[in-house]
Amino acid sequence: MAFAARSGGLATARSVAALRVRVGDWRADGHTVALVPTMGALHRGHGALIEAARRIADRVIVSLFVNPTQFGPSEDFQAYPRDEGRDAAFCDDLGVDLLFAPTVTEMYPAGFATSIRVAGLTEGQCGAFRPGHFDGVATVVAKLFTQARPDSALFGEKDFQQLAVIRRLNRDLDLGVNVVGVPTVREADGLALSSRNAYLSADERRIAPALYRSLQDAARAIAGGARVPAACAEAREQVLKAGFASVDYVECVDVDSLKPLVEFEPARPARILAAARLGRARLIDNLAVIG
Amino acid sequence: MAFAARSGGLATARSVAALRVRVGDWRADGHTVALVPTMGALHRGHGALIEAARRIADRVIVSLFVNPTQFGPSEDFQAYPRDEGRDAAFCDDLGVDLLFAPTVTEMYPAGFATSIRVAGLTEGQCGAFRPGHFDGVATVVAKLFTQARPDSALFGEKDFQQLAVIRRLNRDLDLGVNVVGVPTVREADGLALSSRNAYLSADERRIAPALYRSLQDAARAIAGGARVPAACAEAREQVLKAGFASVDYVECVDVDSLKPLVEFEPARPARILAAARLGRARLIDNLAVIG
Numbered sequence: 001m002a003f004a005a006r007s008g009g010l011a012t013a014r015s016v017a018a019l020r021v022r023v024g025d026w027r028a029d030g031h032t033v034a035l036v037p038t039m040g041a042l043h044r045g046h047g048a049l050i051e052a053a054r055r056i057a058d059r060v061i062v063s064l065f066v067n068p069t070q071f072g073p074s075e076d077f078q079a080y081p082r083d084e085g086r087d088a089a090f091c092d093d094l095g096v097d098l099l100f101a102p103t104v105t106e107m108y109p110a111g112f113a114t115s116i117r118v119a120g121l122t123e124g125q126c127g128a129f130r131p132g133h134f135d136g137v138a139t140v141v142a143k144l145f146t147q148a149r150p151d152s153a154l155f156g157e158k159d160f161q162q163l164a165v166i167r168r169l170n171r172d173l174d175l176g177v178n179v180v181g182v183p184t185v186r187e188a189d190g191l192a193l194s195s196r197n198a199y200l201s202a203d204e205r206r207i208a209p210a211l212y213r214s215l216q217d218a219a220r221a222i223a224g225g226a227r228v229p230a231a232c233a234e235a236r237e238q239v240l241k242a243g244f245a246s247v248d249y250v251e252c253v254d255v256d257s258l259k260p261l262v263e264f265e266p267a268r269p270a271r272i273l274a275a276a277r278l279g280r281a282r283l284i285d286n287l288a289v290i291g
Numbered sequence: 292m293a294f295a296a297r298s299g300g301l302a303t304a305r306s307v308a309a310l311r312v313r314v315g316d317w318r319a320d321g322h323t324v325a326l327v328p329t330m331g332a333l334h335r336g337h338g339a340l341i342e343a344a345r346r347i348a349d350r351v352i353v354s355l356f357v358n359p360t361q362f363g364p365s366e367d368f369q370a371y372p373r374d375e376g377r378d379a380a381f382c383d384d385l386g387v388d389l390l391f392a393p394t395v396t397e398m399y400p401a402g403f404a405t406s407i408r409v410a411g412l413t414e415g416q417c418g419a420f421r422p423g424h425f426d427g428v429a430t431v432v433a434k435l436f437t438q439a440r441p442d443s444a445l446f447g448e449k450d451f452q453q454l455a456v457i458r459r460l461n462r463d464l465d466l467g468v469n470v471v472g473v474p475t476v477r478e479a480d481g482l483a484l485s486s487r488n489a490y491l492s493a494d495e496r497r498i499a500p501a502l503y504r505s506l507q508d509a510a511r512a513i514a515g516g517a518r519v520p521a522a523c524a525e526a527r528e529q530v531l532k533a534g535f536a537s538v539d540y541v542e543c544v545d546v547d548s549l550k551p552l553v554e555f556e557p558a559r560p561a562r563i564l565a566a567a568r569l570g571r572a573r574l575i576d577n578l579a580v581i582g
Contacts, residue, residue, distance in 0.1 A: 016465055113411045114429070114463035119404040138405070146437070146465045172405035174307055174437045 010092040012099040016147045019061075019100050023148055031058035035150035035177075037141060040064040041081040041195035042090045045185040049154040050094045052182050056152055062091050063100040063144055065107065069115075070136030076280075081198055100148065107143065115139050118165045118172070121258050125161050125273055126284065129248045137162055138169050145175045152178040156185075158192050160273055160286040164258055184285070186212070192285045199281040210242030211276055211285050218250065219272050219289045222264045228252045229262065232272070239276050248275040248282070252289060266291025301383040303390040307438045310352075310391050314439055322349035326441035326468075328432060331355040332372040332486035333381045336476040340445040341385045343473050347443055353382050354391040354435055356398065360406075361427030367571075372489055391439065398434065406430050409456045409463070412549050416452050416564055417575065420539045428453055429460045436466045443469040447476075449483050451564055451577040455549055475576070477503070483576045490572040501533030502567055502576050509541065510563050510580045513555045519543045520553065523563070530567050539566035539573070543580060557582025 013019040026033055034057030036049045046062075053060040064087055071077035088099055115135050121127075122134035145153065155163050163181045170179050185193045190212040191205075200208055218235035222228055232250040239247050251260045255269040264270055273286040304310040317324055325348030327340045337353075344351040355378055362368035379390055406426050412418075413425035436444065446454050454472045461470050476484045481503040482496075491499055509526035513519055523541040530538050542551045546560040555561055564577040 020467075109462075111459070112463050114407060114409050114460055116405060116407050119406070121404065143463075143465050146467070168402070169405055171400075172403050172434075174434050176311075176437070 010088055010096060010099060012088065012101055014102060015106055016102070019098070019147055022098055023061075023150075026059045032152075033057055033059045033061065033148070033150045034152040034154060035144065035148050036060065036062045036096075036154050037144050038062060038064055038087075039066045039080065039195065040084065040087045041198070042087045043185075043193045043195065045156055045158065045193035047090070047094060048185050049156060049182050050091065050096060052180065053152070053154050054095060056178075056180070057150075059097045060095070061098045061100055061148055061150065062087075062096050063102075063148075065100075065102055065140070065144075067107070067136060067140040068104060069108070069139060070133050072130055072132060075130070076196075076199075079199075079280075081195055100144075107140070116142050116169065116173075118168050121161065121165050121168055124258055124260065125249055125251060125253070126275055127161065129275065134162070134165050138165060141166050142169060142173060142175065145170070145177050150177055152180055154180045154182055157181045158184040158194065158285065160271060161258060164256075184287075190216075192283075194283065196281045196283065199279060201279055204243075204279040204281070207243040208278060208281075208283060210244070211239055211274060211283055212287075214238035214242070215250070215272050215274055215285055215287050218252070219287055222252055222270075222272070222289050223266075223291050228260075228264055235272075235274065239274070244276045244278045246277045248277070250274040255288075264289060264291065301379055301387060301390060303379065303392055305393055306397055307393070310389070310438055313389055314352075314441075317350045323443075324348055324350045324352065324439070324441045325443040325445060326435060326439050327351065327353045327387075327445050328435050329353060329355055329378075330357045330371065330486065331375065331378045332489070333378045334476075334484045334486065336447055336449065336484035338381070338385060339476050340447060340473050341382065341387060343471065344443070344445050345386060347469075347471070348441075350388045351386070352389045352391055352439055352441065353378075353387050354393075354439075356391075356393055356431070356435075358398070358427060358431040359395060360399070360430060361424050363421055363423060366421070367487075367490075370490075370571075372486055391435075398431070407433050407460065407464075409459050412452065412456050412459055415549055415551065416540055416542060416544070417566055418452065420566065425453070425456050429456060432457050433460060433464060433466065436461070436468050441468055443471055445471045445473055448472045449475040449485065449576065451562060452549060455547075475578075481507075483574075485574065487572045487574065490570060492570055495534075495570040495572070498534040499569060499572075499574060501530055501535070502565060502574055503578075505529035505533070506541070506563050506565055506576055506578055509543070510578055513543055513561075513563070513580050514557075514582050519551075519555055526563075526565065530565070535567045535569045537568045539568070541565040546579075555580060555582065 034053035116138040189209040214235040218231040221231040270289040275284045325344035407429040480500040482500045505526040509522040512522040561580040566575045
């Protein structure tokens with residue numbers, strides 16, 4: 001995809017009020033609206049979300065907001081890549097109708113005091129390693145949903161736990177949005193696309209696909225009858241052996257509850273999820289276990 | 292007000308879906324909508340909310356839902372008075388357009404896991420004595436707002452801290468509702484109307500107005516230059532002397548932050564708030580300190 005200079009056609013709303021005016025106009029014209037929430041640093045994975053959004057709605061909003069409340073104090077909020085001009089060109093090329101790029105103070109004005117917690121689903125996996133992360137995600141996504149009131153919102157399956165949390169949040173708070181998960185987009189060598197791949201050195205980039213390969217091997221082994229804990233332990237070893245610095249978790253879980261499975265049952269949809277650290281990056285990935 | 296047998300004219304929605312159909316029809320006809328959230332056991336205080344709602348909107352919804360998540364384990368969830376037939380007749384007489392009376396499982400289906408917390412405002416006063424109470428209030432009110440999507444919602448000033456929490460919640464989550472506070476309605480002897488007054492014995496009912504009188508005395512003393520802590524301590528003594536079993540708090544606070552004031556400044560709006568126990572009832576009341 002070319003990142004041509006913008007033709008200047010793509011509108012950007014910086015305030016909730018401006019967003020609502022635009023959406024209100026679309027609604028008055030009978031159009032359906034899809035929202036693609038992002039933290040910017042857009043790549044082909046976001047491109048797949050935008051393309052899916054265009055297929056299911058008349059108008060597509062992409063939000064660009066690096067949400068401070070979902071980063072822990074020792075995480076990469078400051079370093080997170082930001083390039084709005086490039087992101088805007090990317091969206092323009094894909095036919096996005098509106099960018100929503102609020103400031104931090106527009107989203108969290110002075111006196112802001114509210115947070116949303118989804119219990120259960122947020123306790124394991126990334127939630128155990130990133131305290132408060134999913135509270136920040138749930139709060140900002142609820143806000144984006146109430147701000148834009150889209151018919152649909154699209155999220156990548158790469159952030160599988162996040163997707164499960166958002167589905168739960170959306171149901172529990174009656175937000176009325178059709179939450180759509182979109183399959184992970186990968187590089188040719190299997191590495192899941194992520195804005196954080198930009199943190200990898202050339203050497204680390206060569207190591208990175210081992211995460212996906214080890215999950216594929218584990219999923220295959222589990223589907224073939226291997227014991228779940230043994231297969232996950234083996235994947236962990238593979239990832240470390242490939243050169244990752246550490247592994248936060250490798251777990252095979254029930255797709256709805258995200259509870260770790262001890263035994264795989266082909267009739268019960270399962271997914272294998274992992275997070276591991278490589279240089280400055282913390283990479284996550286997941287895939288279905290097909291029995 | 293007479294509680295005549297119902298003429299059968301008042302529609303009742305028991306599901307979110309039915310509520311949304313009705314509100315959608317009103318919207319399509321260009322009508323504005325106001326919501327009066329209640330736990331039932333309606334009295335003239337609720338009547339004042341309904342009348343205010345009718346003045347500002349074309350259509351008025353009253354929700355009846357005794358919300359389990361805002362009661363602590365040792366509180367009066369089971370005992371809370373319930374009489375839907377009487378409440379429906381009350382609403383019908385006042386020209387309410389729709390009752391929304393969901394079941395607990397409609398509001399909190401199996402797997403429900405989400406809670407909302409408003410920090411700061413919920414920590415003092417009743418929040419200190421009723422852990423989790425305002426999380427339950429914030430969560431259910433957010434749900435009612437996203438379910439009904441009213442233009443306005445009306446709440447009594449009697450629950451002053453609740454009103455402050457809901458205003459904050461509504462702003463922070465961009466719920467877009469016009470939150471209206473309505474002055475407390477009182478009996479002739481000053482007792483604030485409350486569904487929990489039904490718990491009082493005849494003797495306790497004679498004692499109860501002492502709460503309001505002591506707040507009036509304290510507010511007058513503070514406005515007249517008395518030291519705030521001394522005036523609050525004096526009110527506490529008066530309430531106990533009148534026969535209340537205990538006093539949870541008497542505090543003079545800034546109306547926006549609900550932070551206790553040490554000194555009253557006439558230019559800074561202040562309010563005196565109290566909670567005290569009398570027999571089976573925990574009564575609350577508050578009033579403005581006018582300098």
